Amino acid sequence: MPQAPNGPGLLIHAAGPLEPNTLAGILRNSANARAAVTPGTAIEVVVQGPGVRLLAADSPVGDAITHRQHLNVKILACANSLRSTGLDTKELTAGINTVPAAVAHLAERQWQGWAYVRP
Template sequence: MGVIIRLAIAALLSMPLVSGSPAADVKSHRVSIQVDQNDPQVMNLALNNASNVIEYYRAKNEDVDVDIVTYGPGLHMLRDDTSPVKDRIKRLKELTFPGKIQFSACNNTKQGMEKAEGKAVSIISDATLVPSGVVHLMELQEQGWSYVRP
């Protein structure tokens, strides 16, 4: 190998590797918050946790997504007829943090409640029905989402 080629290879190998773009350095965060209790204090704590996380990363100019997942007795949080926090959810999702917070309602629980109550159960319009709340939490964790239970 010629001296020039060896010098060129040595020069290339000694150059530091640099990130291709500043956007590659921006961290993205994702957290799922479990609600499985029909307790307004737990529901409000979950909403407080979500708000605090979003505000924290917003102040750092870092992206964050939150998914509040309800199942079992916690589904009452997202039931249109029994939610003690539905007005707060609407404000958070539509006004305060649009596009940053998701509410997932367990369809297994919904179907069980409908069978037990003998009537259809409506979920608030700001929520998304998922087949299983527990499976949804598992899959989010498998995709790298952090997990919190207030």
């Protein structure tokens, strides 16, 4: 992933069982961050645990997911969590990517100097 002109990006971690309102709030946080950080700063929301179910194409927060993608906020699902919940990548909302293991992705981003937020 290319780095922002001003350096590493912002990683927002959504973990555990999530209610739709909780994930919607986390996605609002990402929109607020997009409006406040230096233009070009990379922002990722990584969803881990049973909350990945809310990333399915029929999600009650589908509009919020799509809106964040238009703001150039990457939404990533943990592949291990998808497997644990029985959700296939083909069932995800269009535009959502995966990382093999959220915990490893979080560590790598922190080693790269990214800011880490867990709302």
